[in-house]
Amino acid sequence: MRIVHLGLGNFFRAHQAWYTSVAPDAGDWPIAAFTGRSPLAARQLSAQNGRYTLLVRGPERDEAQIIGSVRDAYAADDHQAWRDHLAAPRTALVTLTVTEAAYLRAPGGGLDEDRAAADVAAWLRGDPVRSVPGRLMAGLAERRLFGGGPMAIVSCDNLPGNGEATARVVLDFTTLAEPALVPWIRDNVAFVTTMVDRITPRTTAADVQVAMSLTGFADAVPVVTEPYSEWVLDGVFPAGRPAWEAGGARFVSDITAHEQRKLLLLNGGHSLLAYAGSARGHTTVAEAVADPECRAWLEQWWDEAARCVPLAPGEIAAYREALLVRFGNARIRHTLAQIAADGSQKIPIRVIPVLRAEVAAGRLPAGAIRILAAWIDHLRGIGAPVDDAGAGPFAERAGNVRDVVALLAPDLAADDALVAAVGRTTREGAR
């Protein structure tokens, strides 16, 4: 295989595997994909020889494509296959879609050593490692041992500076577990930063029927996605890459503006709807954005977030307009509960930077305050259920707004006007 993927979920199959499938040199770039945790997706995909249906769902109709770029699918606990693929000189790159939480990042951005401790201990005992930083290190150790040569690691998760973030946690983990490997990683592994964008919800039973009716192929695990797709990459590929440009991928030398545009406007907007929209009884993004109150909150947030995006006003306006169409696509059933997951990992990167910038400019930003207040309400049991392994410390303090702010952004906790505004915006404060 030339590409190894970790995190065999729906997004990978709608995005990176699709870009590879439409590249003119696709045949030279077969993919071996590993699940992140449960073996189910690997079993289901292997039963179909890796082939699956991509249902591209527009506002009026679905278009079905059969994707064949995934050659082999493996369960997360197939450690031998993982090491073998990483060690093989033919393997040129590893892509990742493992969710924000899987990077085990501490609030400052480095590895959270407490959360990584069990995995470091496992490695030192000679047992298999299970965390994402641990698995990447184990694979790279094997590659060094067998002379596999330089390669690229390409994060496709919604984290700012996801390449640097991956490098940091892998190197931190390696420093604790296998320090002699650190120089080899520095010299041989290129960490590529990417901005990825394609709204891809969970598949429903009805989607399985639609796929079958359009293709005649009894696919147990089709993927639904929207027509819009973007991939912007910044970094080098020492062992080559597919011609992803054919699908519209762009290679740039400064990705910051693209990342900020997408993370703050799209993902920040999603978080607003996930917490504030679910609290108003909505289930999907399309339902929430059709509610005039949610829509007004969204515009308010976008006005504030846009001030942190270093792009021309016309470009931002066009992206906002396109987002309204994308969010409003009622045929895409993107649930607010799915987006609400792991808020403890998302609020600090999607909302706090805007809040901080606005406060520094002497403003009390009502949109950012609304997201934070709605997230606190969510931790108090309002709206979408909490599905977040990192929520514990925040949930314990959810009764006191200042304590939550102190945990998220200690520099903002002494701002009485801000804390009072968040408090007033929570459901209890509004009574």
Ligand SMILES: NC(=O)c1ccc[n+]([C@@H]2O[C@H](COP(=O)([O-])OP(=O)(O)OC[C@H]3O[C@@H](n4cnc5c(N)ncnc54)[C@H](O)[C@@H]3O)[C@@H](O)[C@H]2O)c1
């Ligand atoms: N779905 C989208 O619209 C979309 C768009 C852009 C980016 N993304 C990124 O892709 C990620 C995955 O989205 P998806 O729709 O494929 O979700 P999914 O639930 O279909 O797949 C998630 C994958 O991540 C793995 N995973 C989850 N937690 C893990 C952990 N702690 N350690 C190791 N692996 C873990 C799972 O095993 C699975 O393979 C998102 O969190 C986001 O960062 C998603």
Ligand SMILES: O=P(O)(O)OC[C@@H](O)[C@@H](O)[C@H](O)[C@H](O)CO
């Ligand atoms: O787990 P998340 O929040 O990073 O992703 C959930 C959605 O916000 C996300 O999947 C968007 O649909 C996506 O980022 C669009 O490109």
